[in-house]
Amino acid sequence: MPALSTGSGSDTGLYELLAALPAQLQPHVDSQEDLTFLWEMFGEKSLHSLVKIHEKLHYYEKQNPVPVLHGAAALADDLAEELQSRPLTAEIRELLKLLSKPNLKALLSVHDTVAQKNYDPILPPMPDDIDDEEDSVKIIRLVKNREPLGATIKRDEHTGAVVVARIMRGGAADRSGLIHVGDELREVNGIPVEDKKPEEIIQILAQSQGAITFKIIPSIKEETPSKEGKMFIKALFDYDPNEDKAIPCKEAGLSFRKGDILQIMSQDDATWWQAKHEGDANPRAGLIPSKHFQERRFALRRPEVLVQPLKVSHRKSYAECAGHNSGTYIAGFRRSFRLSRKDKKTNKSMYECKKSDQYDTADVPTYEEVSTYQRQTNEKYRLVVLVGPVGVGLNELKRKLLISDTQHYGVTVPHTTRPRRGQESDGVEYIFISKHLFETDVQNNKFIEYGEYKNNYYGTSIDSVRSVLAKNKVCLLDVQPHTVKHLRTLEFKPFVIFIKPPPLERLRETRRNAKIISSKDEKGSAKPFTEEDFQEMIKSAQMMESQYGHLFDKIIVNDDLTVAYNELKTTFDRLETDTYWVPVSWLHS
Numbered sequence: 001m002p003a004l005s006t007g008s009g010s011d012t013g014l015y016e017l018l019a020a021l022p023a024q025l026q027p028h029v030d031s032q033e034d035l036t037f038l039w040e041m042f043g044e045k046s047l048h049s050l051v052k053i054h055e056k057l058h059y060y061e062k063q064n065p066v067p068v069l070h071g072a073a074a075l076a077d078d079l080a081e082e083l084q085s086r087p088l089t090a091e092i093r094e095l096l097k098l099l100s101k102p103n104l105k106a107l108l109s110v111h112d113t114v115a116q117k118n119y120d121p122i123l124p125p126m127p128d129d130i131d132d133e134e135d136s137v138k139i140i141r142l143v144k145n146r147e148p149l150g151a152t153i154k155r156d157e158h159t160g161a162v163v164v165a166r167i168m169r170g171g172a173a174d175r176s177g178l179i180h181v182g183d184e185l186r187e188v189n190g191i192p193v194e195d196k197k198p199e200e201i202i203q204i205l206a207q208s209q210g211a212i213t214f215k216i217i218p219s220i221k222e223e224t225p226s227k228e229g230k231m232f233i234k235a236l237f238d239y240d241p242n243e244d245k246a247i248p249c250k251e252a253g254l255s256f257r258k259g260d261i262l263q264i265m266s267q268d269d270a271t272w273w274q275a276k277h278e279g280d281a282n283p284r285a286g287l288i289p290s291k292h293f294q295e296r297r298f299a300l301r302r303p304e305v306l307v308q309p310l311k312v313s314h315r316k317s318y319a320e321c322a323g324h325n326s327g328t329y330i331a332g333f334r335r336s337f338r339l340s341r342k343d344k345k346t347n348k349s350m351y352e353c354k355k356s357d358q359y360d361t362a363d364v365p366t367y368e369e370v371s372t373y374q375r376q377t378n379e380k381y382r383l384v385v386l387v388g389p390v391g392v393g394l395n396e397l398k399r400k401l402l403i404s405d406t407q408h409y410g411v412t413v414p415h416t417t418r419p420r421r422g423q424e425s426d427g428v429e430y431i432f433i434s435k436h437l438f439e440t441d442v443q444n445n446k447f448i449e450y451g452e453y454k455n456n457y458y459g460t461s462i463d464s465v466r467s468v469l470a471k472n473k474v475c476l477l478d479v480q481p482h483t484v485k486h487l488r489t490l491e492f493k494p495f496v497i498f499i500k501p502p503p504l505e506r507l508r509e510t511r512r513n514a515k516i517i518s519s520k521d522e523k524g525s526a527k528p529f530t531e532e533d534f535q536e537m538i539k540s541a542q543m544m545e546s547q548y549g550h551l552f553d554k555i556i557v558n559d560d561l562t563v564a565y566n567e568l569k570t571t572f573d574r575l576e577t578d579t580y581w582v583p584v585s586w587l588h589s
Contacts (some may be wrong), residue, residue, distance in 0.1 A: 008338060009335075010217075012053055014055055015053065015283050016328070018042055018047075018048070018051055019042070019048075021038075021042055022035075022038045022039050022042050022043075025038060025498070026545075046056070054065055054275065056179040058148055061347065067111070067114075067115035069113045069115070070112060071109075071112055072108045072109040072111050072112055072115075072118050073105065073112050076099050076105075076108055079099065080096060080099045080100070081442055083095065083096055084096070098259065103368075107562070109280060113240050121583070126443075129233045136218065137186065137215055137216070137217060138215075138216050138217070138218050138343065139177075139213065139214070139215055140176075140178045140179060140213070140214045140215075140216060141211055141212070141213050141214075142172060142173070142176055142178070142211070142212050142214070143210060143211050143212075147235035147253060148168075148171065148172070148252070148284075149172050149173050149205055149212075150167065150168035150170070150171015150172050150174055150175040150252075150284055151164055151166065151167050151168065151175045151179060151454070152164075152165045152168075152172065152248055152249045152287075153165055153185060153198050153201060153202070154198060154248070155197075155198060157239065157508050161184045161185075161194070161197065162184065162185045162194070162201065163182055163183065163184050163185065163219075164180065164181050164182060164183045164185065164219075165181070165248065166178060166181060166215075166268075166269060166272075166274075167179065167180065167286040168252060168274060168284060168285050168286070168287075169265035169274050169283075169284075170265065170276070170282070170283030170284040170285050171283075171284045172350060173283070175283075179214070179216070180218070180219055181219065182219030182220075183216045183217065183218055183219045183351070184216060184217040184219070184381070185201070185214065185215075185216055186215040186216060186217060186589055187213075187215035188201060188204050188205065188208070188212065188213075188214060189208060189212060189213055189561060190213070190482060191204060191206070200521050202249070202251075206251075214535075227589060231263070231264040231267075231369060232261055232262065232263055232264070232369070232370050232371065232581070233258065233259070233261070233262050233264060233275075233367040233369050233370060234261055234262075234366060234367065234368045234369075234370045234581060235257065235258055235259065235260045235261075235262060235367060236258060236365035236366055236367060236368060236550035237254045237258055237298075237366065237550070238256070238257050238258050238293075239254075239255060239256050239288065239289070240255050240486065241253020241254065241255055241286075241287065242255075242589060244289070246297075247273065247289075248287070252286060252287045253288070254275055254276065254277075254285070254286025254287060254288050254289050256277070256288070258549065258550060260277060260278075261277070261279075261370065261508050261581055262275040262276070262277060262278060262288070262367075263275060263276050263277070263278050265285040266285065266304075267290070269279065269290070270290060270292065271289070271290055271293045272287045272288070272289065272290060272292075272293075273287070273288050273289070273290045274286065274287060274288075275288045275292075275413065292368050294366040294367075295366050295561055296362045298364050298365075298366065299364060306583050321518060365550040368583055369583065369584045370581040370582060370583055370584060371581070371582065371583075371584045371587055372579050372580070372581060372582075373493070373580055373581075373582040373586065373587060374577075374578070374579040375576055375577075376579070377538050380458050380469045380470075380472070381469060381473065381474045381475070381491070381493050381576070382474075382493045382494060382575060383469065383477060383478060383487065383492040383493065383494040383495070384474055384475065384476050384477065384494070384495050384497065384572070384575075385477050385478070385484055385494045385495070385496045385497070386398060386476060386477065386478040386497050386499060387478065387479070387480075387481045387484065387497070387498050387499070387544065387552070388478075388498060388499035388500065388501075388541070388544075388558075389501065389537045389538075389540035389541045389544065390536070390537065390540065391511075391529065391533055391536075391537050392500070392501050392537060392541070392558055393477055393497050393499065393558045393561060394558075394563070395478070396561060397499065397558070397561070397564060397565055398411070398478065399568070399570055400561075400565050401476060401565075401568065401572070402476070404569070407473075408473060408474060409473060409474050409476055410471060410474070410475055410476070411466040411468065411475070411476050412460050412461075412464035412465055412467075412468060412477060413427060413428070413429075413430065413431055413458060413464055413467075413476070414430055414431070414458055414460050414464070415430065415431045415432075415433055415441075415447075415450075415454050415457075415458070415459045415460075415461055416430045416431070416432060416433075416456060416457065416458045416459075417432075417433060417434065417435045417438050417454035417457045417462075418430075418432075418458075419432075419455075420432050423536045429569070431461075431464070435457065438450075438457045438459065440523060441461065442459075443457075446461050446462060446463065446508075447459040447460065447461050447462070448461065448462055448465070448477075448479060448483060448486075448487065449479055450462045460477070460479070465477060465492070469492075481544045481548040481551070482548070484496055484548060484551045485548075485551055487588075488551070488583065490585060490586045490587075493582060493586050495553050495554070495560060495575055495580075496551055496552050496553050496554070497552070497553065497555075497568070497571065498544065498545065498549070498552040498554070498555045498556070499556055499558050500541055500555055500556065500557045500558065501537050501541050501558060502557055502559040504534060504535075504538055507534050507537065507538070507560060508531075510559060511529045511534070553580075554571055556571070
C-alpha cells in the first residue's frame, strides 16, 4: 500500500487519517464500484464516532488521569440530603432536580466504577425455574460482499436441524469468528429455515447482498483452534468440482490441474480437505477430495487391467532431418536395449518381482506431499531421466547433449553377457560379465531394467548410475516409463523429461527424410520410417502420458530437433540453479 500523508504533521489523529484515506487511495483503485465502496465504508458515521471515542480514550490513557475521589455518587447523595434541610431557593430546587435525574446518577455510578477499576459485571443469580429445554439464541450480522460466505450447511440426520457442516478457512465466516461448525441455523434475514432444504437456504444466501442477519443456536461442542496449513501437495490429476457429483457444495469446490501445487488448510474432514493454490493471495480455501477418498474412487472407477511390460531391445533412433545416419559412437553411449513391437522378447525391471508401497501409490495417482528444494553447490547432480516412444529422437537429443559438454554430461555403461568384439573395450562400450553373474545380479536387484536379445542379456545397473554421479556429472538415463517410479528416491532425486512426438501430420512432414537406425543387427542398418512406425509412435506416446504423465516433470515436443535441443539445454541449466517442488521424502534421510 502506498504511504499516506495528510500534511497535518506527525501528530495527525486517526480520525483525520481515516477521512483522508479514500482520496489518497483513489489513484490505486481500478473500478468505480470499488471506489464507491471505499467512500461509503470510510464515510460511515458510526465508524467515525467509534474512531473519535478511540482517540479520546487513547489521549486520556497517555495522560493517565487520577480521580479526585472514588465515591462521587455517595457525595451527590450527601449533598442532596444537606440541601433538603436548607431553605428552598430557586437555585437549590434546580440543583436537587438535577441530582435526582437517572442520567446523572448513572454517570456518577460509572465514574465511581472506573475510578475504583471495578469493571467486572455483577450477574444476577440463575433463576430456579429455568426451562432445561430452552435454547440460547445468538444473533449474528455479517457483511457479505462479492465473495461467498465460506460455509456449508447440512441437515442433521437425527434431529432434522439445519447445521453448519464446515467453515472454509480464510472465508468471510471464518474471518468473523462468529459462526462455528455444529451451530444450528434458525433464521436468515428473518426468514425461518427449519422447513427449508439446504439448497433453498443456499439460494437465499446467494441472493443476499450487504448485511446478512443469522439467528443461530450455538453448538455445545468446543472447537480446537486450527493453525494455517503448512502442508503442500502436488496434484497428480485434473479436478473440476462442477463435474463432481459427490461434492457437498460445488460453489465451495476448488478446481486444479495436474501438476498444480496446493496448500492444505484443513484435514478435519476425512473425505473433503480444504485447500488453496500455493501463492494465491485470496485467503479463502476451497474443497477438494481427500487423498484416501480420491484413491478409493479411482480404484472403483478404473478397470483392473494388467499393464503389459514394454518390449526391450536396442532402441530405434532417427537421424536428423538432413537424412544422414547418426552412426557416431561415443564411449559409454549406446542405444537402449529395447525391442520394437515386432520383437517378442520381454523386458523386466528390478522391481517387478517385488511388492512395493511406492508401486501401489504410483498406480493410483492422487496427491504427493511436496516441499521446495534447491540444489546446493556441494551436492551431486540430480539424475535426469528421459522417457519417450521408439523413434521420437530421444537418443539424438541425448547425443547432442553429450557432444556439447562431455565433461558435464555422462551416460551409464550397460552390462551384457555377449562376447566382446574386436575393437571393444570392457567398461567403455559395455561391461562384459558372465551369464551366471548377470543372473545373480538380477536376483540381488542390482539392475534398473534388463532384457534378453539373441540369447544374450543386456541391462542397466544401479551402480552404473552411481558411477556417473560420483564423477560430478549429470547422468542422462533413458528407461521405460514404468521404471521411473522406482528411481524416485532420496539418493537420485530424478528429474523426469518426457520427449513427445508432434501431431501425426507434422510427424510425417519432419521425418520424411529421416531414417530409423536399428542396432538389432551388427551393422546398425538404416531404413525409412513407415506409416506403421508413425502410428505406433503416436499410440505409444499417448499411452505413456496417460499412464505415467503424473511422474513427468517436463514435457518437450520434438517437432524440430534444434528447437527441442535448445529447450532441453535450457531446462538442464535451470535445474542446477532454480528452486523446485519435490517429494518431502527426498529431503529427509
